[in-house]
Amino acid sequence: MTAPAATAATADARVRKALRGATIARIATVTPSGGPLIMPLYFVVLDGRIYMNNAATSPTVRNIAAHPHVLVLLQCRDGEVVRVRGTARYLQDAATMRRVTRASLPKYVLRPRALWFWIRKRSLLSARSQYTRERPDTGMIEVTPESYAVAPA
């Protein structure tokens, strides 16, 4: 399926299912020297765009500054993969970050299995807190989808 200027609202049911149900996005980018990179990241969808938290110093962010065209793979629980091609940019504005954080909480934190992990791994919370403090330059990769394709499981 090709959907120029597509949004989540115009995507077909399988795409909507992936945007809603997948928990990990794998984003493929091109390095400044023309090589490949792929990273798994958390994501949320807001207003038809895909947002992924990432540090400003990350290789993926470096790559999209040089080559903004990206490929995002979203895998559903049934194994079906939705491929999203789009254009990415890096944002650090507080208002969007707050929206992304609010959308991320019910998806990644306020769920029984997530909470179980937080409790089970509570001895790591101080290390996690320090890990976050050591990366104060966090922002978001924003991907504006341009086309979607669905690959079978």
Next chain:
Amino acid sequence: MDVSYDARVKQITRAVGLEALSDLIEAPRNAHLAYVAEGAPEAVRVAARREGERWLVTLPPGTSIPDGARVVLLLDDGEFYFELRGVRVRGTLRDTTGDGTREVVPEKIITWDYGSMRQRES
């Protein structure tokens, strides 16, 4: 070969040795191979396994990646924060087996396991 355990980290590390990820490496549930096709990023799900020091992948039907292409093999697992872990192998794709299986000859390997987050040993 440069085996880096994420040089970006400061006091806290999430990096682990490959042996700590042996189950993930031996039977990865999620394996993807990224490459560049005509200047654009491309990635496909692959079947991957490690035999000794060799990283082997089977490409999906219809996928054509030239011998010698620069690739990144990603094996990752987990859904929630402290279960996220993975291996990223950057290297070159080679046809060394003669049976259709391709080999990723590694140049750099990065590992992570958020469930092993800890103070870096000095």
